[in-house]
Amino acid sequence: MHKSIIETIRDTLRSEMARDERVFILGEDVGVLGGVFRATDGLYNVFGAERVIDTPISELAIIGVAIGAAGVGLRPIAEIEFADFIHSAFDQIVSEAAKLRYRTNGDWTCPLVIRTPYGGGIHGAIYHSQSIEATFAHFPGIKIVAPSTPYDAKGLLRAAIADPDPVLYLEHKKTYRAIKGEVPDEDYIVPIGKAQVKRAGSDLSIFAYGMMLHESLAAAETLAHEDISAEVIDLRSLLPMDWETIFESVRKTNRALIVHEDTCTMGLGAEIGARIAEQAFLDLDAPIMRVTGPDLPGVPFNEIGEQTFMVNAQKIADAARRLAAF
Amino acid sequence: MHKSIIETIRDTLRSEMARDERVFILGEDVGVLGGVFRATDGLYNVFGAERVIDTPISELAIIGVAIGAAGVGLRPIAEIEFADFIHSAFDQIVSEAAKLRYRTNGDWTCPLVIRTPYGGGIHGAIYHSQSIEATFAHFPGIKIVAPSTPYDAKGLLRAAIADPDPVLYLEHKKTYRAIKGEVPDEDYIVPIGKAQVKRAGSDLSIFAYGMMLHESLAAAETLAHEDISAEVIDLRSLLPMDWETIFESVRKTNRALIVHEDTCTMGLGAEIGARIAEQAFLDLDAPIMRVTGPDLPGVPFNEIGEQTFMVNAQKIADAARRLAAF
């Protein structure tokens, strides 16, 4: 079926809940309203108030309660209404969920999925535009995925629900309705920890995820007309990261361009850049390069401010030209 | 005067409070007890309960109240009893303090100092050993300093109190009493944003801070006997980072070894490695290298576990030998 990402998420939630009684959803406005982005639309009618729980504005309790329920065998899917508000639950995620298995030597565990919409470009301003992956990627014990296509949205959501550990499932708001694609009806899983080469190329490698994957693909298309052959890799799984696929691409193209919408300093590009410089250094013919949001505290509301902040295909192509020419 | 770091912090707090009535301290056990590490010992007697406020266990409110008070002209110094517990106030720090100036276009500001003991090696286990700098270093709007000597402890604390923006002042627990040094009685400031070459060298550059600076210096000393000349740089200011000093050293030694106690993935070494690979790539004769804590959710309580986790001079020297030989 040809579907949008939001439809795919909704359908996948519905079928996983139908399959497994232990799976339930909790979050703000997930029930009667069907979520502010309608990701859970209709589920309340099908599964009722006990399995689609409308919570108070309590991000901390949403995650904390889910951790407890996961510990005793349920499979909670917690929705944080906007990724920007996950920070109220930061302590629960990094101090509790991420550390539970380790600190108990595997006695207690936390099979929990946290879904949340992130990213800018939708006039959401400072607090409805943030990228949050970088912060959490520093915490061993959790996993982070960020699908950019409907196919992966389904496969990674199923993998996240099946995973024995806490998984942060990041949904780029702008892809929700903008990105459509083929989604098989059959069950399949996209394993966490595997990147994917989306477009093969030989002159440089572009590493991206979420909405930036699509901007990168658009940039690669433009570059192709200029005889610059860019390989584009969808990282998909941000923790753990698929280093093998990344290094393999660098071995081939000898040039690495890392793209993310998040701000630069200590964004995911930091780790990717450092790993390449550590483990694929001899394969590099040029400095690593990052195209990222600027180091500002947030995306401004005003459209000029927003455009100034956001990364797009043109900015990526400009950087790629410089890198290819190095 | 020859003093320990903890004495220096205490004396500096006392003299800054005496100098400026706007300065006050709030935190758990900072008053009558004088802090669990005695950093505020005696201040309660001198300045009274209004200027040395013992708070409930409320990390969120400690920071939030301090933000409000800072906004209207006071100069709060908030103590978080252990850095591990700062995560309950994460939202207040990154969503509020870090963004206030930017979001109001400079109308409201937040001149706030947050002091907190961090780091392992003192049998503090998973929740009394964490390094927290990496997470916060992703948030433009705040500054982060981590002194490793009594001299810098004073100079950076005074700089932090004078700064117009929120500053996270990180105190490595193990340095508190272990590290002593000369501290001038006169007023001076160590400017935020400046690293310092602690030992000149020509074969490789070691970048470190906090307790790891001392382990790195010890490693350099060992290496010197083996005719490996390591330059050791104390980063001191973690956000903003002194890129010029870092690049200058790499231009000289052509080899970069980044050391931190924090876990590897998305630790500060990520940004440092990536920046070098981006902006000093042509100066590198070898891959960048990191010596860091392992990617584990925490430092185990058990001593063997703790030693397994902790970085020390020997591990640094081993890595440096490999890097020098590359």
Add this chain to the structure above:
Amino acid sequence: MNLQTFLSPSITDIETLELDMYRAMLLARRLDERMWALNRQGHGHFAVPCAGHEATGAGFAFALDTTRDYLVPHHRDVSALLVWGLTPRDILCHYLGKAPDPAGAGRQMYAHWGSRRLRIYSLSSVMSGHVSHAVGIALAAKYRREENVTWCGFGDGSSSKGDVHESMNFAAIHKLPIVFCCENNQLAISVPQSKQMAVENVADRAAGYGFPGVVVDGMNPLAVHECARVAVERARRGDGPTLIEAKVYRYMPHTSNDDDTRYRTREEVERARERDPLKTFRAQLYAEQLLDEKSETALESQVRTAVDDAADFALNAPELNAADTFKQVYGVVR
């Protein structure tokens, strides 16, 4: 042109107070309507209606001394913000995210108020994130032996956050000069009060912190005013915080991005219209002969002129420019 120009130079009697309250409520409502209309015409991305909350805002604002007291508002406090001195131009520039927006030169979405000059503390989007800041402002007043009071508004939804607990507890311990005001419209976006809490009144929580909690009809500006007056005096005297819970109703969807037909019936909204403070308070003013057709027409026309002027000004105001986008991350170190 701003509300101050239509307000009485000084309030010495209840009649003047009532008329001034009505002026603030009416201007807030008409601005609200204009914003909604602009939004539907494609101007601006995000409207946050205040309709139904005006009486509460007007009621408490006149109980404070706007020349020295601090406002850390709820996002629907337009009527109070007007009394504090925000102008219709300020409000519509903020709505459109234009450079003259006093809250942040267009960096923040609408309803994220702030003005240092006017002692209106800046709001982020994080529900209840501001409550502890209000406590800090009140702490500073006590610390400096100043007599100002801080008013802190938040919604029923926001009351569920840990911030509110830690903040109220902190304020109680230090007997700070603060008034907490929960504007309870019984909804957190779509989530009804029954799914937010198992109690009837948020005000009942005050007892657990050691200060008074009181419920008031937030659709009645005079009732709110009286309650606020008592609480403000208490705070100013040094007797500590009060929690006021104002029961209100939100007539419009949560924001311009919301579809409230999904979670409440039109009948419910219509029924609530009967309690619309603009309607009931107007009727009272008519009954008290403080308003008649002539003076109302004049007032409406003054308000319309102010709103038209503000809309014109804001629509033509400059955007944030690209270079300014990079400013004010850090201040200048001296």
Add this chain to the structure above:
Amino acid sequence: MNLQTFLSPSITDIETLELDMYRAMLLARRLDERMWALNRQGHGHFAVPCAGHEATGAGFAFALDTTRDYLVPHHRDVSALLVWGLTPRDILCHYLGKAPDPAGAGRQMYAHWGSRRLRIYSLSSVMSGHVSHAVGIALAAKYRREENVTWCGFGDGSSSKGDVHESMNFAAIHKLPIVFCCENNQLAISVPQSKQMAVENVADRAAGYGFPGVVVDGMNPLAVHECARVAVERARRGDGPTLIEAKVYRYMPHTSNDDDTRYRTREEVERARERDPLKTFRAQLYAEQLLDEKSETALESQVRTAVDDAADFALNAPELNAADTFKQVYGVVR
């Protein structure tokens, strides 16, 4: 050797209950003393005394069904943990951070309890971090229509955290089968209750969430037991949470790293010794002729044997080895 071996096979009368409670309290106290001694001899880095909290733990533990109910304990709940089935060996291996430590094979500091087999949920060091987990466990019981109850302990200090507010509110909304128990020893390390809150009783907060709050003398195991029984029954019936506040006293410093002479007088501590539950409850058992010199000597010797055995076992138990340090970051994906 563990507490179960000295407990009565089944409790059918109050006398047996009292004796069993005393056994649990005594074993907890003697373990406490041993840990402190070991610490002073250089064995182990971190002791967290439970002295003064034993009556509360013993009181509530016997009001629950340890074969199905969950314990999400306060860090000083040793007596309850013994009833739940942790053995002295478990406790001292946990204290020394040795490999057989059931809480995490030596990864956690002492007093960070946990055992999945025994339905004791794992504690981190973050005060109140566990309270929402307890609510989640209770939610799971309701979700699966199981009849187990969750007991969640925390201190007076911990009650100030936002976690407690959000958790209690959540539990109230869903009428979950949970009992919250605040063990109020009037200190958060050095901070006295008067600087932690402006109220006399934490229990008064329950009304603000819509469930009963009750204060009990936490130095009296029978009083705690009775209170707990009522609350547990209420929870099991589906009538929702209760907050019990047990007033206790901490006789020892906060931990082995603390110096309590800095914040309280020796006289205060001595005065409080008069209410020591080990002393008062012992006197009661003597008065009721449930204990006499002979049986007490036998019991003390049983306890000493158990503590000696545990100390021997723990001191000789293997350390966490380096290779195991790297395990259990993630589970196996199937």
